[in-house]
Amino acid sequence: MSMRDAQDPGSFRAEVRAFISEALAETTREKVRLGLEPTRAEIQDWQQRLAERGWLVPHWPEEWRGCGWSPAQRAVFQEEMVANHAPETGGITFEMLGPILIRYGDEAQKRFFLPRILNLEDWWCQGYSEPNAGSDLASLKTSAVRETRDGREVYVVNGSKIWTSYAQYANWIFCLVRTDAQAKAQEGISFLLIDMATPGVSLRPIIGIHGWHLFNQVFLDDVAVPVENRVGAENGGWTIAKSLLEFERLNLARVAENRRRLAKVRAIGETVREAGQPLCQRPWFRQRYAALDVRLEALAATVMRFRLRAEAGHRLGPETGMLKLTGSTLIQDIENLAVDALGPDTLAYDRAAHFEPPAPVAGRSEYAPAASARRFVTRGYTIAGGSSEIQHEVLAKQVLGL
Known part of the structure; x- marks a missing residue:
């Protein structure tokens, strides 16, 4: 998109519309139009086409393949996506975790995780709610105890997360865990990135009254998570959680x-x-x-x-x-x-x-x-x-x- 096009909302809108018309599979478009559920493969195919066009994460900084669009252009982009029946593209990964890593992640985390997200290697899910900690999130009980195993510092995580959207598709989960059981509720929580393939991670599907498999319960039994997978300071996860909720509430x-x-x-x-x-x-x-x-x-x-x-x-x-x-x-x-x-x-x-x-x-x-x-x-x-x-x-x- 040229600078001239960026200044011409009509031209930009036409460009977005033309791209969707050409790139979006007709079978996927028809499903979305009728309110049906696209498959994982259909969603990922659309994500790949957006990535190839450079429009996968337009709201990210340009350093990380963002588009440098104004809020008005982003609104036009979303309007055309909706009007032309394009599927949603993974709000947890692109709208929530990505911005959190950009804001709070260290350089090693950014250099490892952000390219994997941009290359569609990772699908993330959110480990916040627990069976007894939903709206009162600060009462969460999932524990993370720091230990040395095989010469490496790890957190050993035990607990359960629930209502985890599309965990059946995800290969990574970001979790709020309690790293200090003696501290006040919000002060003893840390923010961990956990590979779903780690031994001890399992999930159980939750099928709703609507018949769709949207949610899951994730179980964490003696899951060893490298300390370097903690985002931010130990016991500083509540600040990150609140920041993430800003992104989540906008979405x-x-x-x-x-x-x-x-x-x-x-x-x-x-x-x-x-x-x-x-x-x-x-x-x-x-x-x-x-x-x-x-x-x-x-x-x-x-x-x-x-x-x-x-x-x-x-x-x-x-x-x-x-x-x-x-x-x-x-x-x-x-x-x-x-x-x-x-x-x-x-x-x-x-x-x-x-x-x-x-x-x-x-x-x-x-x-x-x-x-x-x-x-x-x-x-x-x-x-x-x-x-x-x-x-x-x-x-x-x-x-x-x-």
Whole structure:
């Protein structure tokens, strides 16, 4: 992209659109359009095409193959990805861990891990929540005891992490562990990078009511982790965790995902009929759709404001929790409207339809097979990443001073 193109939003948008049209496999595009789940291979194929184009991590520093785009250009990029049904590309790896390593990692960690991420050698998952430490994350119990084994300093890790998204695909996990059991809750935690192939690491799938394998429980039994895989100071992991949550909460506003899903609802409104009219002409549908659209645009503008603050070097604080609150409830309301619009056709359950477009059925919308599962998936969005109740409490205390 030339400097002239960078200054011309229309030209840049056209460039992004043309790239997606040429590079994205049609089968993957169709799955995303219908709300189905792309396979790991399909996601990685798209990641590879983005990497070849130099657009895998546009938000990273240019030293690490970032694009040097403005927040406005990044917004255009995301808008075109959504509008043209490109799959999401791994927010935990590229949006969360990468920036943390760039900010807090030592030179050896950066030189080892960041090229592996950029070359698509590693898929990361997040080891934060535990069976008895979710919203109250500082109460985590997974322990890491420093020992010398075979002449090498290691942490011996024991415990369990839960609700670990896509751990079945991951080969590395970043974990919060307790390295000082006597310290105050937040002061005894460290941030470790753990190879999933290390002896003692195992996982158990958690299949949700929606039938998809999104989550897992990860078990860590006497797992030896080299001390050099600790990011930041020993017992200094809580600072990193809070910083990572800044990145996570911006992403958990789910602006791009909300746009994708609202576009699907718009398509439903144009193709499904009620009382002889398309739904988009029915007052009840039009009113609910318009309200969602307004909420989404307000959220997008607020996220952009926060991104501009981050771009200017300002630290983001606990107020980012309101983005997560707003985005997660909005996405639930969008999926509720989709199910209400499609009606009884969404009730039939077909797990295979989550992954491959089913054969057309006369009179049934092509969006119906995955609609209920999509709605059930979003029920967890007001829990994952910090429940809405906890977010309200944090905002009340730390932002409003109540």
